[in-house]
Amino acid sequence: MPSLWFLGAPMQKPSAHELWQRLSGVIWNTDLAALHRWQAGLVRWVRLLYLVGRDLTDGQLNLRAMSLVYTTLLSLVPLLAVSFSVLKAFGVHNQIEPMMLNFMTPLGERAGEITSNVIGFVDKIKVGVLGALGLGLLIYTVISLIQKIEGAFNYTWHVKHGRSFAQRFRDYLSVIMIGPVLVFSALGATASLMSHSMVQALVTLPGLAWVVETIGALVPYLFVIAAFTFVYMFVPNTRVRLGSAVIGAMVAGFLWQTVGWGFASFVVASAKYAAIYSGFAILVIFMLWLYLAWLILLVGASIAFYHQHPEYLTMRRRELNLSNRMKERLALLSMYLIADNHFRGIGPWTLEALAKHLAVPTDVVESIIAPLESGGLVIAAGEAPPVYVPAQAPERISVKTLLETVRSGGEDTDLWPQQLHRELAVDRIIDRVDQAVDAALQGITLRELCLGEPSQEALSPGSDQELVYPVTRN
Numbered sequence: 001m002p003s004l005w006f007l008g009a010p011m012q013k014p015s016a017h018e019l020w021q022r023l024s025g026v027i028w029n030t031d032l033a034a035l036h037r038w039q040a041g042l043v044r045w046v047r048l049l050y051l052v053g054r055d056l057t058d059g060q061l062n063l064r065a066m067s068l069v070y071t072t073l074l075s076l077v078p079l080l081a082v083s084f085s086v087l088k089a090f091g092v093h094n095q096i097e098p099m100m101l102n103f104m105t106p107l108g109e110r111a112g113e114i115t116s117n118v119i120g121f122v123d124k125i126k127v128g129v130l131g132a133l134g135l136g137l138l139i140y141t142v143i144s145l146i147q148k149i150e151g152a153f154n155y156t157w158h159v160k161h162g163r164s165f166a167q168r169f170r171d172y173l174s175v176i177m178i179g180p181v182l183v184f185s186a187l188g189a190t191a192s193l194m195s196h197s198m199v200q201a202l203v204t205l206p207g208l209a210w211v212v213e214t215i216g217a218l219v220p221y222l223f224v225i226a227a228f229t230f231v232y233m234f235v236p237n238t239r240v241r242l243g244s245a246v247i248g249a250m251v252a253g254f255l256w257q258t259v260g261w262g263f264a265s266f267v268v269a270s271a272k273y274a275a276i277y278s279g280f281a282i283l284v285i286f287m288l289w290l291y292l293a294w295l296i297l298l299v300g301a302s303i304a305f306y307h308q309h310p311e312y313l314t315m316r317r318r319e320l321n322l323s324n325r326m327k328e329r330l331a332l333l334s335m336y337l338i339a340d341n342h343f344r345g346i347g348p349w350t351l352e353a354l355a356k357h358l359a360v361p362t363d364v365v366e367s368i369i370a371p372l373e374s375g376g377l378v379i380a381a382g383e384a385p386p387v388y389v390p391a392q393a394p395e396r397i398s399v400k401t402l403l404e405t406v407r408s409g410g411e412d413t414d415l416w417p418q419q420l421h422r423e424l425a426v427d428r429i430i431d432r433v434d435q436a437v438d439a440a441l442q443g444i445t446l447r448e449l450c451l452g453e454p455s456q457e458a459l460s461p462g463s464d465q466e467l468v469y470p471v472t473r474n
Contacts, residue, residue, distance in 0.1 A: 047313045048306045055156075055302055064152040065294040072290055075145035077118065078138045106260040106289055107267055114286055139173075146172045146235075152294075153236040156301045158363045163237050175234070225253040228297065232304050239352075239385060244308035252300025259292055312361050322364065324407070330368045331406040332399070332449075333358060338378060339394045340450045348387035371409025377402060394446040400437065402446070 030043055055061050080100075097119050104111035150162055163171065228249035233240045267285060306312055322330070337357065338349055351369065355362040369388060372378045377397055380386035390397065411417075 044310065044313055048303065051306055051313065052299060052302050056299070060155065061295065061298050061302070064155065065291055065298055068148060068152060068294040069287055069290045071145050071148045072294075073287070075141050078141040079145060080118065081138065082142055104286075104289075106263040107285060109267075114282060143168065143172045146175065150235050150237065152298060153232075153301055154238075156298060157236040157238050157240075157305050158361070159236060159238050160363070160366070161237065171234075221253060221257065224256055225249045228252050228300055231297065232301055236301070240304065241308050244304045247307045248300040248302075248304025251303050252296050255296045255299065256293070259296060263289060263292060309362065311355065311359060322367070327368060327406050327409075328403055330358065330360070330365070331372060331402060334365065334368055335372065335377065335390075335397075335402055335446060336449055338388050339390055339397075339446045342390055342394065343447075343450055348381065348389045350385045350387050352385065354388075368406070371405055372402075375405035375409070377405060390446070394450065397446040398441070399444045399446065399449055400441040403437070403441075 035043065097115060100118065101111055101115045104115050107114060147162075147168060150168075154160075154162055162168075225246070226249075229242070229245045232245040232248050233242065334354060337354065341348055349357075351365055352362055354369075355365045358365065369378060373380060373388075373391075376391050378388045379391040381389055
């Protein structure tokens with residue numbers, strides 16, 4: 001029964017659902033431009049945490065983390081074997097075990113046992129006697145791990161296309177061969193620096209001893225953050241800014257240390273699991289830690305993505321369903337901006353620049369550009385990232401053709417309008433709509449849309465005149 005507050009009756013307390021609706025309204029319906037800078041920043045961080053929590057509760061990050069656990073179990077020994085072979089040439093292969101033991105620290109007493117077993121498996125692999133086929137399978141197993149990692153990160157970054165085979169072969173092998181050398185070189189340089197006579201002399205000074213000790217305690221954290229930053233910048237098949245990668249790496253590094261401490265406490269108090277799982281307990285605990293490690297890495301990547309793309313902070317849902325009206329308007333706006341830059345002789349648009357200018361997510365613009373590209377109206381030029389220019393002279397592109405391309409975009413070849421059941425009354429209405437559109441857009445080209453006047457030097461249908469596009473970029 002509704003509360004009669006205007007008659008002096010006591011008001012009913014709002015339910016938890018009503019409180020959540022009010023809070024959501026404050027978070028998502030607030031105009032950030034009307035707030036102070038610190039208030040707008042606070043709302044953005046609340047939205048970011050909400051979206052990261054949504055990504056977790058949706059289950060995709062969890063599923064991908066579990067998939068990476070399975071792939072890691074299959075690829076861990078081959079990966080270490082390849083790294084061992086590379087590092088052996090530099091005489092630092094003995095450092096693999098201490099580094100892996102440091103990664104396994106949250107497993108408590110079990111860390112040494114798991115590390116010894118894995119290193120034992122690696123020692124038994126003789127890369128030199130595997131033969132061409134065995135070595136190829138070994139490298140393929142390692143590359144498949146990195147490919148799976150790239151797929152998980154591409155999902156987080158809303159990237160629909162992975163690297164080409166040539167790019168994967170080149171980039172992955174460079175990481176496998178050069179990465180371990182750089183990591184252990186950095187570790188060795190740090191250890192040498194901390195043991196240097198000058199540093200040891202500074203430790204004896206009462207005013208500087210705590211500074212050196214603090215730096216020494218922070219070095220492991222800095223290495224974790226640096227490693228995460230490298231992963232966030234290199235693995236996704238898109239351009240990741242350094243600042244966003246560092247923000248994600250800092251959050252992931254903090255979670256790594258915090259969750260590691262909590263997991264170590266869990267392992268100490270989980271003696272009963274040994275009674276339940278017997279000899280499998282160590283494997284179960286190891287898989288749990290791998291799952292948490294991958295989940296932390298993916299959460300950091302998600303934070304880096306939202307930091308770099310604040311336009312996604314206005315979306316409660318991951319995927320937007322565009323109406324036909326929005327598709328047509330976005331297509332007209334996109335083609336207008338692309339052709340306008342062409343006429344003004346300035347740098348072409350990238351996908352990210354278009355999305356930022358239109359204040360919509362990048363994958364929304366990509367879904368609009370895709371049918372325009374397949375319809376022969378725009379073309380992607382250059383690489384990493386590509387820029388978009390008109391595929392034809394703007395004088396040849398009619399607005400009617402543009403709208404028809406968008407309307408027919410995404411139609412499946414197995415289901416065409418002509419295959420549907422025909423009704424004369426419906427066909428008449430559709431014909432009248434098409435005739436009205438033809439009459440309204442008669443003769444209007446993309447050039448007229450941009451310049452506001454008909455072309456004085458429009459190209460004839462048989463003209464061989466070529467377009468010259470500006471090569472400078474914004």
